[in-house]
Amino acid sequence: MKIVQIAEFGDPRKVARCIEAPEPPEPGPDEVLFQTLAFPIHPADLMLIRGNYLRLPPLPLVPGIDASGRILRVGRDVKDIKPGDTVLSLARQTWVERRILNAHEVVKLGAGVDPLQLAMLYLNPLTAWTMLSRPEVGADSKVDNWIIQNAANSSVARWVDRLAPRFGIKVLNVVRRPDALDEVQADNVLVDGLDLAQRVKDKIGEAKVVAGFDAISGDATGRLAASLSPGGTVFVYGNLAECPVTVANEDLLFRGVHVTGFSVTRTTTNMSRDEVVKPLDIFAEEIRRGFRQEIEATYPFESISAAIAEAMQGHRRGKILVTSQPE
Numbered sequence: 001m002k003i004v005q006i007a008e009f010g011d012p013r014k015v016a017r018c019i020e021a022p023e024p025p026e027p028g029p030d031e032v033l034f035q036t037l038a039f040p041i042h043p044a045d046l047m048l049i050r051g052n053y054l055r056l057p058p059l060p061l062v063p064g065i066d067a068s069g070r071i072l073r074v075g076r077d078v079k080d081i082k083p084g085d086t087v088l089s090l091a092r093q094t095w096v097e098r099r100i101l102n103a104h105e106v107v108k109l110g111a112g113v114d115p116l117q118l119a120m121l122y123l124n125p126l127t128a129w130t131m132l133s134r135p136e137v138g139a140d141s142k143v144d145n146w147i148i149q150n151a152a153n154s155s156v157a158r159w160v161d162r163l164a165p166r167f168g169i170k171v172l173n174v175v176r177r178p179d180a181l182d183e184v185q186a187d188n189v190l191v192d193g194l195d196l197a198q199r200v201k202d203k204i205g206e207a208k209v210v211a212g213f214d215a216i217s218g219d220a221t222g223r224l225a226a227s228l229s230p231g232g233t234v235f236v237y238g239n240l241a242e243c244p245v246t247v248a249n250e251d252l253l254f255r256g257v258h259v260t261g262f263s264v265t266r267t268t269t270n271m272s273r274d275e276v277v278k279p280l281d282i283f284a285e286e287i288r289r290g291f292r293q294e295i296e297a298t299y300p301f302e303s304i305s306a307a308i309a310e311a312m313q314g315h316r317r318g319k320i321l322v323t324s325q326p327e
């Protein structure tokens with residue numbers, strides 16, 4: 001069977017290799033044999049492969065955060081999952097064709113979600129959900145609160161738009177290029193720029209912007225900070241610009257704006273499996289109601305370098321997925 005292996009950190013297009021590996025063993029009593037159907041290539045996967053993580057796992061490594069799969073076999077004590085079920089993986093290192101997982105590491109979300117959509121139903125929607133759940137966002141305050149987010153045509157941001165009404169929050173969306181305006185199927189989309197804060201004011205007047213969701217870092221963080229109401233919080237959850245956060249001192253000193261980091265992994269570490277899995281049903285429900293996570297292209301395992309090269313390009317209209325067919 002095929003796996004994607006990283007033997008050295010570096011340019012993901014060059015160091016990610018599709019190699020043959022031994023088949024996994026039979027599942028133990030609490031385990032299942034998982035056949036990957038699809039996995040997306042996320043910015044975080046590329047960061048890890050480049051070696052840009054604070055704590056790096058030992059090499060060689062298999063990357064991957066999300067995947068959908070089919071259950072091929074189950075151990076004798078596994079009751080609620082059976083061979084043939086289509087499931088979502090909660091375990092990392094997903095870039096393999098087949099693997100053994102503990103039954104707790106897979107989730108069945110019912111019919112009506114195709115494997116490509118299912119493969120993207122964990123990391124990004126859960127990031128959107130857990131950020132929207134932050135007390136600073138004030139979801140339960142019954143006040144007419146807004147949040148502002150950049151990289152608004154990204155997968156996380158589209159989930160923020162989709163889920164925000166459940167939290168009673170309104171969203172201002174910011175993209176970095178005019179031709180992405182029509183990609184964001186939401187109201188209130190602005191193109192980023194030095195006068196962003198003024199344009200936000202022009203748009204919503206005295207309404208309160210309580211939080212900013214920043215996927216980019218660098219100066220983009222400062223532009224979100226300047227757009228917040230006094231005392232608001234910017235959650236820096238991504239580093240797409242690959243440079244340090246810059247925020248004007250006056251926003252920090254005189255307007256009391258807070259800037260903090262957000263990590264879904266850090267957040268879910270303190271949650272039980274049930275707490276993590278519960279919102280996944282809501283995400284699946286959104287898909288069944290017609291919400292689509294955009295897909296730019298799919299590739300087979302053996303074309304991993306081409307898949308990564310396309311994932312690394314800006315101006316995509318959706319995710320790049322790698323797919324595998326059960327034998």
Ligand SMILES: NC(=O)c1ccc[n+]([C@@H]2O[C@H](COP(=O)([O-])OP(=O)(O)OC[C@H]3O[C@@H](n4cnc5c(N)ncnc54)[C@H](OP(=O)(O)O)[C@@H]3O)[C@@H](O)[C@H]2O)c1
Nearest residue numbers: 043127151154155156215237238239240262263264314315
């Ligand atoms: N902290 C966490 O727990 C967590 C969890 C999940 C994701 N994330 C982060 O969330 C961000 C979005 O992830 P995703 O999977 O939703 O992304 P995605 O769907 O793959 O979309 C990529 C987005 O990044 C934008 N972009 C790429 N390079 C950029 C740059 N140099 N400057 C500004 N914008 C840039 C793209 O804009 P164009 O279309 O204009 O190229 C697009 O909007 C990533 O930084 C990811 O690491 C963080």
